[in-house]
Each structure stands twice: as structure tokens, then as C-alpha cells.
Amino acid sequence: DVKVTQSSRYLVKRTGEKVFLECVQDMDHENMFWYRQDPGLGLRLIYFSYDVKMKEKGDIPEGYSVSREKKERFSLILESASTNQTSMYLCASRVLGVSYNEQFFGPGTRLTVL
Amino acid sequence: AQRVTQPEKLLSVFKGAPVELKCNYSYSGSPELFWYVQYSRQRLQLLLRHISRESIKGFTADLNKGETSFHLKKPFAQEEDSAMYYCALMVGNNDMRFGAGTRLTVKP
Numbered sequence: 001d002v003k004v005t006q007s008s009r010y011l012v013k014r015t016g017e018k019v020f021l022e023c024v025q026d027m028d029h030e031n032m033f034w035y036r037q038d039p040g041l042g043l044r045l046i047y048f049s050y051d052v053k054m055k056e057k058g059d060i061p062e063g064y065s066v067s068r069e070k071k072e073r074f075s076l077i078l079e080s081a082s083t084n085q086t087s088m089y090l091c092a093s094r095v096l097g098v099s100y101n102e103q104f105f106g107p108g109t110r111l112t113v114l
Numbered sequence: 115a116q117r118v119t120q121p122e123k124l125l126s127v128f129k130g131a132p133v134e135l136k137c138n139y140s141y142s143g144s145p146e147l148f149w150y151v152q153y154s155r156q157r158l159q160l161l162l163r164h165i166s167r168e169s170i171k172g173f174t175a176d177l178n179k180g181e182t183s184f185h186l187k188k189p190f191a192q193e194e195d196s197a198m199y200y201c202a203l204m205v206g207n208n209d210m211r212f213g214a215g216t217r218l219t220v221k222p
Contacts, residue, residue, distance in 0.1 A: 004157075033210070040123060042200060042214035043158075058209075090158065101146060101204055105158040 003027070004106040006091050012112045019078040021109050023091030031094040032074035033103065034058075034066065036087040043090065049074055081113045116141050116205045120213035127191050128221050135186040135216045137175075137201030146204035147184040149175055150212075153197045161186075161199070171195070191220045 007022035025032065031050050035043040035058075045058030049068040063085060067075045074093075078085055091106040117140040127133050139145055149161040162170045164177045164184060175186045184201060201213040 035212075040214055042120075043212035045209065045211075048209070092158075101148075101210075102160045102163070103150075103210060107157045 004091060004093055004104050006089075006106040006109050008109050009107060010110050010112075012114065013078075013081050014114050015082060017078075017081050017113075019081050019111065019113075021076040021078075021089055021091075021111070023074045023076070023093075023106055024072050025074075025093040025104070026072065027093065027095070027104075028071065029093035029095045029104075030071070032068065033092040033094070034064075034074065034076045035090045035092065036060070037090055037108070038087055046076065081111075083113050085111065086113045087111060116203060116209075116211050118201050118203045118211050118213035120199075120201055120216050122216045123214065124217050124219070126219045126221060129193055130190050133188050133191040133195070133218065133220075135199050135201075135218065137184045137186065137213060139182050139184060139201075139203050141182075141203055141205065143205075145177065145179075145182075145184075147175075147177060148202040148204070148210075149173070149184075149186050150200045150202055151197050152200070158200070191218075193220045193222060196220045 004025045013019050033048040034046045037043050044060050046064050047066040049055045065077045089109045092103040094103045119138045147164045151161040152158045173188045198215050200215045203211045
């Protein structure tokens with residue numbers, strides 16, 4: 001079974017703080033993704049990484065950055081948290097290849113920015 | 115632009131009734147479509163993909179290229195089907211676009 005874990009289930013931070021969300025997968029997947037999930041808006045892609053040290057912007061990268069120094073770990077960074085970044089954050093990983101496009105999701109981190 | 119539209123935010127049916135969750139897409143290439151499901155307090159997981167032409171938990175979905183639709187259907191809904199359902203479109207080799215989701219409630 002693929003395991004995707006996220007460092008925290010719930011996180012409360014203050015406006016202006018630097019926030020790190022960590023994601024680890026144990027199946028040697030090349031692709032990793034960060035989404036935010038908001039009611040009525042579904043999942044929106046923030047960033048994805050198709051390999052170590054590679055990253056691509058998704059639909060809503062503003063206010064976020066990412067880091068992928070090791071294949072199994074993909075970090076999402078909020079340089080200066082703002083209240084409109086209060087959301088559920090989902091990490092996902094996927095094995096590369098035409099036949100294997102299933103994304104495996106972590107449990108999510110519910111971030112509240114006060 | 116690549117887009118996935120799920121027109122219903124909420125859908126409520128009685129147990130044993132047929133259910134159809136709608137999904138329309140906009141994509142100029144050959145689409146690869148998925149349905150993902152999130153049960154209460156569980157992580158998002160793949161339900162089915164069009165390329166496999168499979169039936170999972172009694173659900174099926176047929177790709178209709180003429181209508182650019184990929185509706186999810188089940189002839190007899192069960193209470194345990196209550197969940198959030200997302201339609202997703204694979205764009206290129208890396209990008210997955212999700213719809214806004216439909217919350218299905220199956221009443222006893």
C-alpha cells in the first residue's frame with residue numbers, strides 16, 4: 001500500500017509567520033503535488049514536482065513556495081502566512097507512466113491562520 | 115482552457131434510488147478522466163478511471179466525447195455511498211485538474 005503522510009493534521013499559525021507543511025511518500029514516486037481544498041472550489045493545484053529539485057507552478061502558486069531535496073519529501077512553504085491561506089492542504093504522489101496515473105493522497109493538513 | 119465542471123454541489127437521493135453525478139470537461143486533446151471519492155474522515159482516493167472501463171462499488175462512468183461528459187452512475191444507491199465526489203481530468207503528463215466536487219447524501 002502506498003503511504004503518503006503529512007506532518008500535521010491541524011495547524012494554527014498567526015499572520016506573518018513562516019509555515020512549513022511536510023509531505024513524505026514511501027513508494028519512490030517521481031511526481032508529487034500540493035493542493036488546497038476549499039468548499040465550492042474543489043482541489044486547486046498549488047505546485048507540483050516531477051522529480052527531485054524540479055518544480056512547476058500550478059494554478060495558484062502566489063504566496064507559496066516548495067522544496068524537493070529528496071525524492072520522498074515535498075515541502076510546501078508559506079513565506080508569510082495570511083488569513084486567506086486558511087484551508088485544507090492535500091499532498092499527493094504519483095508514479096510516472098501512462099498506465100499509472102492514479103494519485104495517492106495524504107490525510108490533509110487543516111491550516112488556520114489567525 | 116482545460117476545465118472540469120461539476121454542476122451540482124449537493125445531491126441527495128434515497129437509498130435504493132439511482133444516482134448520477136454529472137461531470138463535463140473542456141479539453142482539446144484526448145481526455146483521461148477519473149472519479150475520486152472522499153468518505154467522511156478519510157483521505158481522497160481513486161474510485162475509477164475511464165481508461166479501465168471498470169465498475170467499482172457498483173459505480174460506472176462512461177466517457178461521452180460528443181457531449182464532453184463523464185457522468186458517474188449507480189443504479190441503486192446505498193447509505194455508505196454518501197461522500198464527496200470529484201471528477202478529474204489529466205492534462206498533459208503531469209497536471210490533474212479537479213472539479214469543484216459534489217457532496218452526495220444517501221438518505222435511509
